[in-house]
Each structure stands twice: as structure tokens, then as C-alpha cells.
Amino acid sequence: xxxxxxxxxxxxxxxxxxxxxxxxxxxxxxxxxxxxxxxxxxxxxxxxxxxxxxxxxxxxxxxxxxxxxxxxxxxxxxxxxxxxxxxxxxxxxxxxxxxxxxxxxxxxxxxxxxxxxxxxx
Numbered sequence: 240x241x242x243x244x245x246x247x248x249x250x251x252x253x254x255x256x257x258x259x260x261x262x263x264x265x266x267x268x269x270x271x272x273x274x275x276x277x278x279x280x281x282x283x284x285x286x287x288x289x290x291x292x293x294x295x296x297x298x299x300x301x302x303x304x305x306x307x308x309x310x311x312x313x314x315x316x317x318x319x320x321x322x323x324x325x326x327x328x329x330x331x332x333x334x335x336x337x338x339x340x341x342x343x344x345x346x347x348x349x350x351x352x353x354x355x356x357x358x359x360x
Contacts, residue, residue: 240264240274249283249293259319265296266323268333276300281315295322303334 244256255342259279267274277296295318298307302329306329310321 240277241281242277245278245281247280247282249281251281253279255315258316259295262319262323263326266327267299267330268327270301270303270330273301273303274299274336275302281318283315293318295319297322297326297347299330299334301334301345306330306333 244251244255244259251348253257259281260277263277263279264271267277276299278300280296282296283291284294290313292311292313293315294309295315296307296309299305306326308322308325308329310318310325312318314319314348
């Protein structure tokens with residue numbers, strides 16, 4: 240599996256790249272063996288006022304098909320977590336993966352933990 244990680248605007252540190260690669264690889268779960276290419280692109284776009292938003296676009300090519308997800312958040316790590324959680328769910332549906340791996344990937348992300356805390360009991 241090959242990872243291509245790029246930034247349309249802004250700068251990516253080696254830690255940013257490593258975090259994105261780890262989270263997306265983990266989100267793919269059992270499908271990772273079938274994936275040939277993962278393209279992760281970040282865009283640090285200014286929004287109204289002085290706030291900035293980071294958009295994380297992930298495209299996955301595999302022998303089973305292709306899938307793409309896009310998520311935005313104020314922080315790069317949050318955008319990656321949201322994209323990874325969505326990718327786990329979508330990849331399971333589109334590429335034939337197990338929904339168990341999707342739940343496990345979502346459970347480990349800060350977004351998944353926050354969602355569980357706020358879920359009605």
C-alpha cells in the first residue's frame with residue numbers, strides 16, 4: 240500500500256504525516272491488504288473572521304473498488320479523526336469490509352469517544 244500525503248495550502252510536519260497515515264491505515268482495518276493507493280490531501284482554508292479550517296480528503300484505490308471521504312475541522316488531527324471514522328464506515332459498505340472493523344476504528348478516535356459520551360442512554 241502506498242500513501243501520498245499532500246497539503247494544498249499550509250505546511251505539514253512529519254508528525255502530521257505520521258498521524259494521518261496511522262489513523263487512515265487503522266480505519267481501513269481488514270481491507271488494508273486489498274488497498275493499493277491512499278491519497279490524503281489537506282487544505283488549510285481561512286473561514287469568516289480569523290478562524291481556519293482544515294479539510295482532510297482521503298481517496299482509496301483498491302482491487303475491490305475506490306472510495307473517497309472529506310471532512311473538515313478546526314484542527315488537523317480532528318479532521319483526520321473524522322475522515323478516518325467516516326472512511327471506516329464507507330469502506331465497509333463500498334469495499335465489502337466488516338462493520339466490526341468500522342466500529343472499532345470509530346471507537347478509538349476522539350470523535351467516536353465524544354459521540355459515545357453524548358449518546359442518549
